[in-house]
Amino acid sequence: MYKPRVKICCISSVEEMKLAIRYGASAIGLVAEMPSGPGVINDELIEEIALQTPPGISTFLLTSRQSVKEIIAHQKNCKTNTIQIVDHLLEGTHKELKEALPGISIVQVIHVNDDSSVEEAIKIAEDVDGILLDSGNQKLDVKELGGTGRTHDWQLSKKIVCSVSKPVFLAGGLNPNNVEDAIKTVTPYGLDICSGVRTNGKLDENKLREFFEKVNSTRISG
Numbered sequence: 001m002y003k004p005r006v007k008i009c010c011i012s013s014v015e016e017m018k019l020a021i022r023y024g025a026s027a028i029g030l031v032a033e034m035p036s037g038p039g040v041i042n043d044e045l046i047e048e049i050a051l052q053t054p055p056g057i058s059t060f061l062l063t064s065r066q067s068v069k070e071i072i073a074h075q076k077n078c079k080t081n082t083i084q085i086v087d088h089l090l091e092g093t094h095k096e097l098k099e100a101l102p103g104i105s106i107v108q109v110i111h112v113n114d115d116s117s118v119e120e121a122i123k124i125a126e127d128v129d130g131i132l133l134d135s136g137n138q139k140l141d142v143k144e145l146g147g148t149g150r151t152h153d154w155q156l157s158k159k160i161v162c163s164v165s166k167p168v169f170l171a172g173g174l175n176p177n178n179v180e181d182a183i184k185t186v187t188p189y190g191l192d193i194c195s196g197v198r199t200n201g202k203l204d205e206n207k208l209r210e211f212f213e214k215v216n217s218t219r220i221s222g
Contacts, residue, residue: 002220004183005190006212007060007169008197010039016203017049023208024216027058029192030080034064038201039194046078060084060107068092072100082107084132094127105129107169110160112152118159125164132192133157135172151178154185161186176210180218187220 008020009029017028030046031039050059061080064087065071075083082105083097098106107130110121121131135152151173161168167189174182175196182191197207 007192009194024212029060031062050080058082066090068097112156121160125166130167132169157186179214183218
């Protein structure tokens, strides 16, 4: 039976990591330095959380670095098992990154704005382990690279899911009230949520419970 995996992002402590996993998270997001958005923690804390995360749980390093050389160094410092690239690569390729980091999963963020996002996802999917669809805008003076709390056009996200063979995570404005519609509309491999399960920036156990109850009870017909 289809049930999306859940990644809880913006994890800021070992305690939050344990709470997210207790409710059913199969992945956690650890946000490194960003031009904007919530949840940023330093690399030392990312390493501490990643090393204490149980086996079988994916630890995503959210990096805004745009060169393969810098991303490799960043992952080696933080020791996560997954890299989430939130901006365009400007130096080097995804293939070079994968060759340099065997055993580390590479996930590229696509900011879903229009049909060009679909074309971008199809092109990049060949060379990465997964795609993450988020709301954002890389063209602003201060880039939005995620954590906006906004939804985007889920029909475009659905088109991407149907067009690529790699796992696709859906992010952007998810919460307990809209996650059922998100699942039924997009049928993603995974869901990625940050602010939708937080109160005043802290992981909220009641919102976590409600979110996972909605995810676990959603049924896809057909």
